[in-house]
Amino acid sequence: MAYDERVRRTKSGVTATGLGKRFGDLWALRGLDLDVPAGRVLGLLGHNGAGKTTAIRILTTLSTPSEGRATVAGHDVAAEGARVREKIGVACQAATVDGLLTARANLEMVARLYHLTRTQARQRAGELLERLDLAANGDQLVKTFSGGMRRRLDLAASFVASPEVLFLDEPTTGLDPRSRNELWELLRERVREGTTLVLTTQYLDEADRLADDIVVLDHGTVAARGTPTELKQRVGGDRITVAIADPSVGARAHTALAPFGDGESTIEAEVAREATNPQGISVSTTLPLTRIVMRARPGLRLVEVVRALDAAGIDAHDVSRRETTLDDVFLAITGPGASRRSAATEVTP
Amino acid sequence: MSARYLLADSLVFARRHAAHIRQIPEKLLDVTLQPIMFTLLFAFVFGGVIAIPDGSYREYLLGGVMIQSLSFGIMGPATAIATDVREGVVDRFRSLPVSRASYLIGHILAELGATLIGVTVLSASGLVIGWGIYSSVLGGLAGYGLIILFAFSMVWLGTWLGLIVRSPDAAQGIVFLVVFPATFLANTFVPLAGLSPVLRTIAAWNPVSTLAAAVRELFGNPTALPPDPPWPLQHAVLCAVGWSLLLLFISAPLAIRAFRKRTQD
Numbered sequence: 341m342a343y344d345e346r347v348r349r350t351k352s353g354v355t356a357t358g359l360g361k362r363f364g365d366l367w368a369l370r371g372l373d374l375d376v377p378a379g380r381v382l383g384l385l386g387h388n389g390a391g392k393t394t395a396i397r398i399l400t401t402l403s404t405p406s407e408g409r410a411t412v413a414g415h416d417v418a419a420e421g422a423r424v425r426e427k428i429g430v431a432c433q434a435a436t437v438d439g440l441l442t443a444r445a446n447l448e449m450v451a452r453l454y455h456l457t458r459t460q461a462r463q464r465a466g467e468l469l470e471r472l473d474l475a476a477n478g479d480q481l482v483k484t485f486s487g488g489m490r491r492r493l494d495l496a497a498s499f500v501a502s503p504e505v506l507f508l509d510e511p512t513t514g515l516d517p518r519s520r521n522e523l524w525e526l527l528r529e530r531v532r533e534g535t536t537l538v539l540t541t542q543y544l545d546e547a548d549r550l551a552d553d554i555v556v557l558d559h560g561t562v563a564a565r566g567t568p569t570e571l572k573q574r575v576g577g578d579r580i581t582v583a584i585a586d587p588s589v590g591a592r593a594h595t596a597l598a599p600f601g602d603g604e605s606t607i608e609a610e611v612a613r614e615a616t617n618p619q620g621i622s623v624s625t626t627l628p629l630t631r632i633v634m635r636a637r638p639g640l641r642l643v644e645v646v647r648a649l650d651a652a653g654i655d656a657h658d659v660s661r662r663e664t665t666l667d668d669v670f671l672a673i674t675g676p677g678a679s680r681r682s683a684a685t686e687v688t689p
Numbered sequence: 690m691s692a693r694y695l696l697a698d699s700l701v702f703a704r705r706h707a708a709h710i711r712q713i714p715e716k717l718l719d720v721t722l723q724p725i726m727f728t729l730l731f732a733f734v735f736g737g738v739i740a741i742p743d744g745s746y747r748e749y750l751l752g753g754v755m756i757q758s759l760s761f762g763i764m765g766p767a768t769a770i771a772t773d774v775r776e777g778v779v780d781r782f783r784s785l786p787v788s789r790a791s792y793l794i795g796h797i798l799a800e801l802g803a804t805l806i807g808v809t810v811l812s813a814s815g816l817v818i819g820w821g822i823y824s825s826v827l828g829g830l831a832g833y834g835l836i837i838l839f840a841f842s843m844v845w846l847g848t849w850l851g852l853i854v855r856s857p858d859a860a861q862g863i864v865f866l867v868v869f870p871a872t873f874l875a876n877t878f879v880p881l882a883g884l885s886p887v888l889r890t891i892a893a894w895n896p897v898s899t900l901a902a903a904v905r906e907l908f909g910n911p912t913a914l915p916p917d918p919p920w921p922l923q924h925a926v927l928c929a930v931g932w933s934l935l936l937l938f939i940s941a942p943l944a945i946r947a948f949r950k951r952t953q954d
């Protein structure tokens with residue numbers, strides 16, 4: 341596989357061979373192989389229950405693997421847990437901050453536990469509060485924090501020791517778009533400084549923007565892997581989306597569109613869309629839309645699609661063309677079962 | 690994990706507990722205000738009706754309230770560790786280069802400290818209502834030695850409880866359900882002679898009675914023992930030390946094992 345050729349180990353980042361974890365009868369993770377060279381970014385992508393958290397917990401020594409082995413920064417996670425913990429920073433999926441301490445006290449405590457001196461700890465805490473936009477709330481009890489603020493504090497805690505390898509489990513879940521962009525920038529900065537980053541995400545867009553390599557997990561096993569570009573190539577070119585308000589004409593529209601497609605098209609049942617008035621206030625209508633998503637035949641012009649729909653007497657609510665996203669990759673490899681779920685996450689942010 | 694950091698790390702964790710208490714002083718209510726309330730209520734409401742053959746009721750009362758209060762000392766460590774384990778903050782600590790033992794040591798130290806604050810407050814309020822140490826300096830020291838030993842075993846017992854229950858609230862419920870009857874069916878507030886025959890037998894063999902009697906004996910307070918008390922009450926100090934050690938040797942390993950189990954995956 342191209343992935344393996346590309347991987348050349350310079351300094352050790354993260355490796356895994358046949359990593360698996362079993363809970364009772366359920367294999368939460370099975371047969372995970374990784375080889376992340378130092379300084380690169382691996383995105384673990386998958387919907388809920390795919391095994392992302394399980395993988396992160398094993399790699400960060402919080403959980404012991406049922407089979408296989410893994411190394412982080414050159415140390416075996418099972419045999420040399422203590423050495424691994426000196427090299428890593430972790431932000432778990434559920435924020436692990438102390439609600440009964442202030443944000444500053446939380447960071448100072450973590451810094452002290454990384455064995456920084458008291459002065460260093462204070463300085464580092466101040467720096468990180470500043471960088472994660474929490475300076476104004478630094479002396480507030482964390483239990484009064486919003487979900488997003490907790491999240492950022494948790495991330496700050498993972499940065500305390502400027503770790504060699506950083507593990508972030510769904511770092512931007514619950515963040516508003518602005519904080520998300522800021523965090524991405526912060527992570528890119530860390531990576532430029534040489535940090536190896538392993539992050540999990542359900543946001544396909546996020547893996548696309550940050551990761552050098554992506555591993556798509558589905559029900560505990562690797563469904564696909566490669567660079568974002570490779571994955572996109574596998575799934576083909578642009579997508580055409582046609583949205584119709586009247587679901588009864590769905591099948592007709594499907595037929596009308598068939599000649600323009602390249603491969604299969606899918607119908608996504610009634611996706612609720614919120615329409616807000618221009619002022620963004622009070623009036624909001626929710627209209628159910630049926631969306632038909634198809635791979636565009638090479639050289640297709642959008643206007644041909646519009647004309648064909650018109651000729652078939654279909655009143656389309658919206659016709660659009662977009663580049664392939666990882667969402668499409670995900671749909672293509674994990675099948676229609678996943679499509680509904682990802683559509684749901686798209687609509688309810 | 691370098692052992693040289695063990696102490697330093699434990700102190701960081703202990704300080705964290707102390708900070709919690711500063712943030713929510715209510716956490717200390719069960720070991721401070723509650724025993725003061727019991728002392729005052731019993732001293733003033735029952736003090737007049739309960740006769741103590743070998744001294745005053747107020748002197749008698751303190752040993753009982755002390756042991757009851759220390760028994761309620763299970764609550765603090767139980768709710769604290771149950772909360773930590775549930776809120777996932779322990780995961781944060783486990784991902785840091787510190788030994789898991791330092792978390793537990795810090796927890797025990799802080800909780801023991803909290804109990805000892807309670808002991809101090811209770812002793813002071815005892816002095817105000819007329820309690821005192823009438824034995825000797827050595828007796829007084831031995832009395833507090835026993836109190837600390839018992840407190841230590843209760844902290845471990847509470848820690849174990851907090852680790853096996855599903856939520857902090859459950860721990861609280863269990864403590865109330867067990868400690869209230871256990872500390873009332875004893876010579877805590879009322880001398881054995883004042884109880885009906887069945888209750889008297891239960892109370893006479895209740896370890897709480899032994900502990901209270903031992904504290905009274907060491908402080909030189911009235912014990913109000915019946916003429917022919919059962920063996921444990923005749924050797925109250927020895928048995929109280931025995932009970933405390935037994936509880937400690939059972940609950941500490943159980944707590945450590947439960948902690949390992951709860952923080953494994």
Ligand SMILES: Nc1ncnc2c1ncn2[C@@H]1O[C@H](COP(=O)(O)OP(=O)(O)O)[C@@H](O)[C@H]1O
Pocket residue numbers: 363366367368369386387388389390391392393394395954
């Ligand atoms: N401690 C556990 N006990 C039992 N099952 C678990 C446990 N942790 C995770 N699982 C199961 O393992 C699967 C993978 O979970 P997880 O790794 O959390 O997925 P993700 O993080 O991708 O959402 C899920 O089916 C989940 O229910």
Ligand SMILES: [Mg+2]
Pocket residue numbers: 389392393394433509
């Ligand atoms: Mg997860």
